[in-house]
Amino acid sequence: MKQTGGVYRKSLRGEAAFMLPMLLCFVPVIIIPFFYAVYIGFMRWNGISQAKEFIGLLNYATIFTSDPQFWKSVWFSFRQTVAITVISNVLGLTFALLVSSMPKNMQGLPRTLLLLPNIMGGVIMGFIWRFIFQKVFLSIAEIPGLGFLGQSWLGEPGPAFWAIVIVSAWQYSGYTMIIYIAGLTGIDSDIKEAARLDGPSPLKEFFSITLPLIMPSVTVCIFWVMVKTFTMYDLVSSLTVGGPYGTTTTVSMNLYEEAFSRNNYGLGSAKAIVFFVFILCISLLQVHFTRSKEIEA
Amino acid sequence: MKRLLSVALIALIAISMVFAGGSSESSDQKVIRICQFKVEIADDLQKLAEEYEELTGIKVEVESTSSDGYQTLLRTKFAGDEAPDIFNNEGFSQMAEWSEYLADLTDEPWVADMVPQAVEGASIDGRIYGLPLYFEGYGWCYNPKMFEAAGITELPETLEEFDEVCTKLEAAGFAPIGLPFGASYNPGRFMFNVAVAHQENPTEFIEAACRGEIDFVNDKIMNEWVDMLDVCLKHAYKNPLDMDFPGQISSYAFEEVAITMANNGGWISFTEMNPDIDADYMVIPINNDAAFNDVLYAGPSTYWVVNKNSPVVEEAKDFLEWLVTSERGKYYLTDVFGFVPGLSTMSVSEEQVGPLSAAVSEAIVEGKTLGWEWPKYPNGAADEIGDAIIAYAAGELDRTQFLENVQEIFVRLSTVR
Numbered sequence: 249m250k251q252t253g254g255v256y257r258k259s260l261r262g263e264a265a266f267m268l269p270m271l272l273c274f275v276p277v278i279i280i281p282f283f284y285a286v287y288i289g290f291m292r293w294n295g296i297s298q299a300k301e302f303i304g305l306l307n308y309a310t311i312f313t314s315d316p317q318f319w320k321s322v323w324f325s326f327r328q329t330v331a332i333t334v335i336s337n338v339l340g341l342t343f344a345l346l347v348s349s350m351p352k353n354m355q356g357l358p359r360t361l362l363l364l365p366n367i368m369g370g371v372i373m374g375f376i377w378r379f380i381f382q383k384v385f386l387s388i389a390e391i392p393g394l395g396f397l398g399q400s401w402l403g404e405p406g407p408a409f410w411a412i413v414i415v416s417a418w419q420y421s422g423y424t425m426i427i428y429i430a431g432l433t434g435i436d437s438d439i440k441e442a443a444r445l446d447g448p449s450p451l452k453e454f455f456s457i458t459l460p461l462i463m464p465s466v467t468v469c470i471f472w473v474m475v476k477t478f479t480m481y482d483l484v485s486s487l488t489v490g491g492p493y494g495t496t497t498t499v500s501m502n503l504y505e506e507a508f509s510r511n512n513y514g515l516g517s518a519k520a521i522v523f524f525v526f527i528l529c530i531s532l533l534q535v536h537f538t539r540s541k542e543i544e545a
Numbered sequence: 546m547k548r549l550l551s552v553a554l555i556a557l558i559a560i561s562m563v564f565a566g567g568s569s570e571s572s573d574q575k576v577i578r579i580c581q582f583k584v585e586i587a588d589d590l591q592k593l594a595e596e597y598e599e600l601t602g603i604k605v606e607v608e609s610t611s612s613d614g615y616q617t618l619l620r621t622k623f624a625g626d627e628a629p630d631i632f633n634n635e636g637f638s639q640m641a642e643w644s645e646y647l648a649d650l651t652d653e654p655w656v657a658d659m660v661p662q663a664v665e666g667a668s669i670d671g672r673i674y675g676l677p678l679y680f681e682g683y684g685w686c687y688n689p690k691m692f693e694a695a696g697i698t699e700l701p702e703t704l705e706e707f708d709e710v711c712t713k714l715e716a717a718g719f720a721p722i723g724l725p726f727g728a729s730y731n732p733g734r735f736m737f738n739v740a741v742a743h744q745e746n747p748t749e750f751i752e753a754a755c756r757g758e759i760d761f762v763n764d765k766i767m768n769e770w771v772d773m774l775d776v777c778l779k780h781a782y783k784n785p786l787d788m789d790f791p792g793q794i795s796s797y798a799f800e801e802v803a804i805t806m807a808n809n810g811g812w813i814s815f816t817e818m819n820p821d822i823d824a825d826y827m828v829i830p831i832n833n834d835a836a837f838n839d840v841l842y843a844g845p846s847t848y849w850v851v852n853k854n855s856p857v858v859e860e861a862k863d864f865l866e867w868l869v870t871s872e873r874g875k876y877y878l879t880d881v882f883g884f885v886p887g888l889s890t891m892s893v894s895e896e897q898v899g900p901l902s903a904a905v906s907e908a909i910v911e912g913k914t915l916g917w918e919w920p921k922y923p924n925g926a927a928d929e930i931g932d933a934i935i936a937y938a939a940g941e942l943d944r945t946q947f948l949e950n951v952q953e954i955f956v957r958l959s960t961v962r
Contacts, residue, residue, distance in 0.1 A: 295620055296642050314957070317929075382787060403727065403786030404939070489728050492786050492939065493932040508617055510925035510958070511642065 289518035294511040307518035317494070318519060321502040322526070324495070328412060329477040335417040336473050337466070340424025345454075347425065348432050359429075363422035370419075374486025377415045378402065405495040408488050412496060415487065416477060424469040431465030432458070463542040471535055478527050499523050576604045577861050580622065580629035581849075582612040585813065586882045593877045597867065603860055630855040631865070633847045634675055636666025637920035640848070647674045648853035653862060655869045658888040660909060662916060663845040665748075675848025676865050677887025679878075682843030682905030682914065683735055683808040684826035691719050691803040700827045702835035704773055711780035714803050720782035723802035726935045727789035733931020734919045735806050735842070737951075739829050740770035742842055742915035751921050754952065755959035761948040766831070771937075771944055773831040778938055785938055798822050809885065809901035816899070826904040841908040844917025845887050885909070923958035930954055 289307055291300040311318060347358050365373070381401035389398025401407045435458065443457045459466075481500035484490065490497035503523065507516025581590070587609035594605035608629070610618055615633065622628055623646070634640055640647070650656065651673045659667075663677035687700075692710075695717035701707040711721040725731045743766050744750040753759050761767050778785070782802045797805045798818035806829075815822045830838040851861045868874040875891055878884050883898040885906045892910070895903035908914045919927045930951055937947040 294642055296623070297645060314960075378789075382792075400784045400787050403784050489789075491728055491932070491935065492726075493729070493936040493941065494929070505925065505928075509928070512924075 285517040285520055288514055289521050291514040293513045295507065295513040296511070300514075303514070307515045308522070310515060311519055311522055317497070318499070318502055318506075320494075321497045321499045322523075324409075324497065325478055325480070325499045328409070328416075328480070328498070329474055331409075331413045332416045332420065332477045333470055333473045335413065336420040337424055337469050339417060339421035340469060341428050343421060343425040344428035344432055348429050359426070362425055365419045366423045368419075370480075370482030371486045373415060373419060374483045377411070378487055381411055402488055403492055405492060408492060408496050412484060412487060415483060416480070419483075420473050420476065424473065427465050427469050427472075428462065431462035435461045460541070460543050463538060467535060467538040467542065470538060471531060474534060475527065475531060478530075574602070574604055575857055575860055576606055577631065577857050577864055578606045578608070578629045579631045579849075580608045580610070580619065580633075581631075582610055582615040582633050582847075583882075584609050584611050589877065589881045593868075593874075593881075596873060597864065601863075601867075603857075603864070605864065628852050628854065630852050630857055630861045631849055632852070633678075634850045635920050636675060636845060636848050638924070639920065640667060640674060640850075641669060643850070644669050644674070646852055646854065648851040648855075648858050648862070650674055650676065650851065650862065650865075654866060655888055655890075658869075658890045660887055660889050662843065662909060662914060663887045665916075666845050666920065667848055675850045676869065677845040678847050678849050679845075679882075679884035680843050680887055680905065680909060681808045681810055681846040681885065681917075682826075682841050682908065683806060684841040684904075685804050685829050686797070686807045686811065686824050686901065687804045687827050688797070688800060688823055689825055690823050691800060695719060695803075702828060702830060702838060703833040704769075704776060704830045705833050707773075707830050708776050708780075711776070711804075715780065720802045721780040721804055722777055722782060723788060723793050723796045723805040724777055724781045724785035724938075725788045725790055725793035725805070726785035726938050727787055727792065729928045729931025729935060730790070731793070731806065731931070732934040733927040733929070734917075735808070736774075737770075737927075737930050737934065738842055738918050739773070739831060740767055741918040743770075743831070743837070747916065747918045748921060751918065751955070754955040755923060757952070757956045759952065759955075761952040762945055764948075767948055767951075768944075769832040771947070773829070774934070774937070786935060794818070797824075807901075809899075809905045812899040812901040813883075823900075825900050840913050840915045841905060842917060843885075843905050843909055843914040844920075846917075923955065926954050926958045929958070 288300075290302060290304060292303045292306070293300040343358075343362055347355050347362075350358070385397040385401065389395050399407060401411050439461070440453075440457060443453060448456065479500055480498050481504065484496060484498050485501060488496045490501050499519075503516045503519040506519060507513050579590075579594075587607065590607050590609065594607050598604050619629075619632060628646070634643055634647075649672050653673075653676075655676065656673050659673075659677060660680075663680070664673070667673050667675035667677065691714070692700075695714045697710055697713055699706070701710045714721045741747050741750060750759065754761075782788070782796065788796070793805055793807070794811060794814045795818060796802050797807065797811075798815045800819075800822070812824060815824060826841055828838045828840065829842075832838070849865060851858060851865070855861060868878065869888055869890070878886060879891055879893045880897050883893075883902060885893060885898065885902045893903060893906050897903075898906070905914075922930075933942065933947055933950045933954065936942045936950075937944075942950060
């Protein structure tokens with residue numbers, strides 16, 4: 249008994265020592281700014297002046313009563329998130345199944361190629377794809393049968409929406425693939441062999457055996473992509489700049505503009521808090537839901 | 546051993562955090578720190594700073610950064626006690642926002658020489674807080690060579706003539722107008738400004754619009770301006786909604802279009818891409834009254850202001866005075882930087898600054914300019930108006946909806962948030 253306590257105390261101290269450097273970074277850049285934003289959210293402040301005026305919940309009242317642009321951007325981000333989450337997870341899982349069915353020594357190349365887009369920064373990707381949508385596609389469209397590529401991709405709301413979805417799905421599906429491959433490798437081969445004795449179709453095997461067993465990966469992947477797309481800023485700001493006529497403005501862009509170009513720091517911060525609560529609720533629901541589908545073999 | 550390592554690591558991080566903030570300040574030489582956003586002049590400004598140090602022994606440190614994100618950077622610097630001594634300000638509402646940090650420059654010798662168009666933006670309660678560093682202006686920027694090739698001998702002075710000229714260009718196989726509607730920046734600021742600047746008293750017009758007292762749908766000038774927009778859309782090159790700023794510059798520079806709306810700063814970008822490009826300004830007619838339309842739109846694009854809490858306020862003021870009164874300073878401003886000056890003591894020729902800036906400078910001297918009104922709009926309004934214009938161009942809004950939308954933007958964004 250005495251001994252166990254000693255070990256426990258020792259390891260706690262060790263953990264604290266390892267966590268401290270992390271906390272030293274995390275507290276000043278995440279925790280303190282977060283509470284500062286909560287504080288600023290109750291103020292009227294232009295971000296320049298030394299004086300801040302306390303106005304209670306007025307900023308929140310503004311958000312919920314007279315800010316159609318904000319809710320438009322929330323609706324846009326929501327639709328984006330649904331489309332990108334579904335597509336990049338389906339693609340990621342498909343890639344994972346394809347790649348892991350290949351011989352071990354041939355998996356390296358496709359894995360690297362598919363993961364590559366995820367390593368590039370969002371702003372650069374936006375500029376590259378802007379060029380592709382506006383110039384490269386125009387050239388390709390001259391090939392008979394591919395004329396549909398020549399449409400105005402970034403000049404109309406519908407195609408601009410899908411342009412962002414295409415680029416994001418391309419970027420994220422490599423990462424989800426890696427997580428799914430890890431999940432697939434973790435499946436005990438005994439279970440699969442046992443299942444095959446019953447002779448299920450490959451489809452039946454996937455939905456009844458494989459998918460339930462990789463649900464933990466699904467939870468992680470959906471959560472990751474969802475939070476990524478909800479808070480997206482860099483890619484959109486370089487690909488469409490929120491256009492055409494503001495139809496692709498994400499929530500992050502809206503609140504950045506509120507704080508920095510319209511000089512309403514208080515309102516911008518309040519929006520950030522509202523958005524934070526919104527994402528928190530949706531993520532909790534999602535994690536709760538997918539967790540409930542997880543089973544243990 | 547492990548514990549030692551982690552303690553050492555923590556100590557290292559702690560120490561680096563302490564030292565990251567403070568830079569060494571050893572010498573007691575006076576230093577004026579400038580933080581400015583015109584990257585193009587960064588190197589030459591450095592040379593000017595060195596000349597000034599040789600002359601007076603006062604060191605001038607220049608930090609140049611790009612204009613987007615400049616406001617954010619400035620706020621960070623002020624919040625972090627690294628406020629520069631001289632920095633940029635756009636004037637008008639931005640001047641008011643920063644007023645508590647600005648030194649009063651009313652008694653400086655150059656104030657009397659400010660061109661009249663520069664005074665309003667730098668004034669708060671009748672006192673002057675900024676040095677108008679340069680003016681920028683715009684009209685329709687057109688390609689004289691292409692006009693000649695299309696057989697156009699007279700520049701259009703009315704909307705009808707403008708329409709005819711565009712038709713002639715089309716007949717000669719040229720695309721007439723490059724409309725940069727891929728982003729809200731240009732239409733919301735330059736283009737819409739034409740409708741506001743032509744109002745009897747633009748400042749009062751904007752204030753009334755914010756109070757909801759302007760009937761945009763039945764406003765004569767607003768409707769004429771939409772007529773002009775219709776003509777532009779009729780003669781636009783490709784899909785204007787696909788044309789972003791780089792696309793606009795390159796399509797004009799490579800003579801894909803004959804006309805575009807660009808400010809005089811565009812000349813440098815044009816010639817960088819195509820040294821043989823030619824350009825000049827013509828007026829932007831919105832109706833058929835030639836005298837009414839005979840103006841360019843020019844504004845004091847940026848002011849240099851002095852931080853009143855700086856330890857070197859007097860030195861900074863002296864530096865500004867030297868910049869605009871000494872021969873060397875003036876030489877840098879006009880010949881090297883190619884600025885359209887904001888003081889009547891300087892003038893520029895086409896050889897010094899290129900045809901577009903020369904045309905703007907000439908219009909300012911002749912008093913044939915209207916102002917840049919968008920710095921007086923409520924914050925964020927210019928971008929939303931730009932979006933409304935683009936939505937109109939896309940057929941998303943009709944004329945009435947568009948004008949109602951603009952009216953709503955002024956009212957909504959001016960209500961205190």
